[in-house]
Amino acid sequence: xxxxxxxxxxxxxxxxxxxxxxxxxxxxxxxxxxxxxxxxxxxxxxxxxxxxxxxxxxxxxxxxxxxxxxxxxxxxxxxxxxxxxxxxxxxxxxxxxxxxxxxxxxxxxxxxxxxxxxxxxxxxxxxxxxxxxxxxxxxxxxxxxxxxxxxxxxxxxxxxxxxxxxxxxxxxxxxxxxxxxxxxxxxxxxxxxxxxxxxxxxxxxxxxxxxxxxxxxxxxxxxxxxxxxxxxxxxxxxxxxxxxxxxxxxxxxxxxxxxxxxxxxxxxxxxxxxxxxxxxxxxxxxxxxxxxxxxxxxxxxxxxxxxxxxxxxxxxxxxxxxxxxxxxxxxxxxxxxxxxxxxxxxxxxxxxxxxxxxxxxxxxxxxxx
Numbered sequence: 001x002x003x004x005x006x007x008x009x010x011x012x013x014x015x016x017x018x019x020x021x022x023x024x025x026x027x028x029x030x031x032x033x034x035x036x037x038x039x040x041x042x043x044x045x046x047x048x049x050x051x052x053x054x055x056x057x058x059x060x061x062x063x064x065x066x067x068x069x070x071x072x073x074x075x076x077x078x079x080x081x082x083x084x085x086x087x088x089x090x091x092x093x094x095x096x097x098x099x100x101x102x103x104x105x106x107x108x109x110x111x112x113x114x115x116x117x118x119x120x121x122x123x124x125x126x127x128x129x130x131x132x133x134x135x136x137x138x139x140x141x142x143x144x145x146x147x148x149x150x151x152x153x154x155x156x157x158x159x160x161x162x163x164x165x166x167x168x169x170x171x172x173x174x175x176x177x178x179x180x181x182x183x184x185x186x187x188x189x190x191x192x193x194x195x196x197x198x199x200x201x202x203x204x205x206x207x208x209x210x211x212x213x214x215x216x217x218x219x220x221x222x223x224x225x226x227x228x229x230x231x232x233x234x235x236x237x238x239x240x241x242x243x244x245x246x247x248x249x250x251x252x253x254x255x256x257x258x259x260x261x262x263x264x265x266x267x268x269x270x271x272x273x274x275x276x277x278x279x280x281x282x283x284x285x286x287x288x289x290x291x292x293x294x295x296x297x298x299x300x301x302x303x304x305x306x307x308x309x310x311x312x313x314x315x316x317x318x319x320x321x322x323x324x325x326x327x328x329x330x331x332x333x334x335x336x337x338x339x340x341x342x343x344x345x346x347x348x349x350x351x352x353x354x355x356x357x358x359x360x361x362x363x364x365x366x367x368x369x
Contacts, residue, residue: 005067006031015072024286061088079104086111091118093323096174098344105341112337120333121340125175126182128313132279144250149227151176154238166206169214169231173347179244180227187342189221190362193350216350290317341366
């Protein structure tokens with residue numbers, strides 16, 4: 001019987017969603033939690049009966065009993081904490097995006113390669129039931145040759161924590177970028193992006209980003225394919241959507257207009273509404289139920305990220321299982337550090353292009369050493 005991995009979760013807002021999944025996964029122990037707010041730390045620790053509780057991240061990563069750290073901190077801490085945990089000999093899972101700059105992405109890749117621990121950006125969009133359904137169509141040859149892809153992530157972030165206010169839309173683009181790249185098994189080579197509209201001055205002031213919407217065209221490396229991504233965060237009326245469309249020569253898939261509807265699969269010119277199945281059967285039985293329920297099993301207690309967008313399409317237990325399996329099987333996680341860097345830098349470079357009125361910007365190439 002192999003030893004279970006001891007897991008520590010950092011950040012207990014969105015991060016709390018993952019506590020029962022690690023608790024119930026057959027190969028993990030939900031060993032420790034970390035949050036600066038000591039009152040919340042004690043409350044959540046008591047609720048889930050977790051004895052090891054840290055309010056200091058540096059103390060947590062130097063606990064020799066911890067095998068892996070799952071980081072759910074504010075965006076500006078992702079790189080710093082990921083690098084520190086890798087250097088401390090921990091496997092790292094980190095919520096999106098990987099980092100806030102190209103340089104930080106490069107530093108994480110370097111730390112991962114130097115210290116030999118797994119790094120996985122916990123990108124929900126490549127483990128949703130919709131993504132798994134289209135991937136299945138692709139793998140069975142039912143799509144045929146992919147001709148073009150489109151992604152969108154539109155969300156109103158008013159009322160979220162202050163560090164979100166005025167964030168450039170494409171700095172948080174991985175939910176829209178990643179399913180397109182994962183379905184093509186390609187990376188982004190370069191981008192041209194335009195900003196449109198404007199947000200309030202008090203929002204613009206924080207990051208110097210004026211645009212309400214950023215819309216980008218990407219060329220994929222070593223490919224004749226292009227893809228389009230649209231992103232908005234503030235002051236643009238739209239029901240929440242994280243969507244992708246895939247156009248191929250045999251079949252095409254289009255996301256529904258409204259969340260309550262079903263998506264459409266086209267065969268030639270003939271449309272058909274499809275009810276997307278759940279893929280819980282891909283998971284160990286003890287965590288299968290978490291594709292359809294949140295941490296507290298009641299709407300009034302669930303984190304906004306779960307109730308907004310139908311719980312990230314059932315992706316949370318799939319993410320956990322991929323991260324844990326990659327460690328135990330001694331292989332790269334999907335996405336690994338190199339892929340995570342490309343997906344993140346696609347958005348960073350798109351915003352750079354938007355600030356230069358659509359000038360083409362090349363995405364850095366990240367390679368194994």
